[in-house]
Amino acid sequence: MIEVQGLSYSYGDRLALDAIDLKIADGEFVAIIGANGSGKSTLAKNLNGLLLPSAGRVLVDGIDTAIDVWTVRSKVGMVFQNPDNQIVGAIVEDDVAFGPENLGVESAEIGRRVDEALSIVGMLEYREFSPYKLSGGQKQRVAIAGVLAMRTKCIVFDEATAMLDPIGRAEVLETIDRLRAEGMTIVMITHFMDEAARADRVVVMNGGKIVREGKPREVFSDVRFLEKIGLEVPTAVELARRLKLKNVLTIEELEQRLRR
Numbered sequence: 001m002i003e004v005q006g007l008s009y010s011y012g013d014r015l016a017l018d019a020i021d022l023k024i025a026d027g028e029f030v031a032i033i034g035a036n037g038s039g040k041s042t043l044a045k046n047l048n049g050l051l052l053p054s055a056g057r058v059l060v061d062g063i064d065t066a067i068d069v070w071t072v073r074s075k076v077g078m079v080f081q082n083p084d085n086q087i088v089g090a091i092v093e094d095d096v097a098f099g100p101e102n103l104g105v106e107s108a109e110i111g112r113r114v115d116e117a118l119s120i121v122g123m124l125e126y127r128e129f130s131p132y133k134l135s136g137g138q139k140q141r142v143a144i145a146g147v148l149a150m151r152t153k154c155i156v157f158d159e160a161t162a163m164l165d166p167i168g169r170a171e172v173l174e175t176i177d178r179l180r181a182e183g184m185t186i187v188m189i190t191h192f193m194d195e196a197a198r199a200d201r202v203v204v205m206n207g208g209k210i211v212r213e214g215k216p217r218e219v220f221s222d223v224r225f226l227e228k229i230g231l232e233v234p235t236a237v238e239l240a241r242r243l244k245l246k247n248v249l250t251i252e253e254l255e256q257r258l259r260r
Helices: 040-046 069-075 092-102 107-120 136-148 166-181 223-228 235-242 251-259
Strands: 002-011 014-024 029-034 055-060 076-079 154-158 185-189 201-206 209-214
Touching: 002 040, 014 040, 014 055, 014 209, 029 040, 040 154, 040 185, 069 076, 076 136, 092 107, 092 136, 107 136, 107 166, 136 154, 136 166, 166 185, 223 235, 235 251
Parallel strands: 029 185, 029 201, 076 154, 154 185
Antiparallel strands: 002 014, 002 055, 201 209
């Protein structure tokens, strides 16, 4: 789905990404983690052409972001940290329809897409509500619906739960689980290690480079390495370490081990 080849990106004289190589398969759920300034959000913005490489290239379904950015953005959508910054419509259904309208999609098809997208994120009953009367989690679900209505193949979540309360965060994660089950390619930039533990693969960034990647269980087993670069581990992993229990990743696994 996405192939990053020798990607470097600079903000003026500051190198934010340094020769990144990364492949993301169709239908894969990849979490990208790293301390502040590690380059993870810069990488996210390069995945759909919001930023273009200073060196190297990014291919989406074989299309170079620097050559055909509009096609790339129809395939890779983004959901950002602040839901209020993504909403443009005065009514939920109008906001979700905004993207397809700009693509010149026929009215009848837009209506079908809006219904389908709102159903997927569990917001169909709110279609005539003002977005500004919704909770943070509901707003993020509307933002996700807007991306889905454009028929993207991949969604990049750039710290999409960072500003939400626990209820809103749970709503968004449930939506991501639903999309994952339907085969959507998901890239999640997050500083919540419990969220990263849900992914198929975890990519760890530090100083603009990928310093480690693998299954969540593999990555989070090296607690000392993560602490060295300023990262924590999932709550269950930390509790298991203190209790001297091995091979624990989730709260559910920890509960099972403690019941034995």
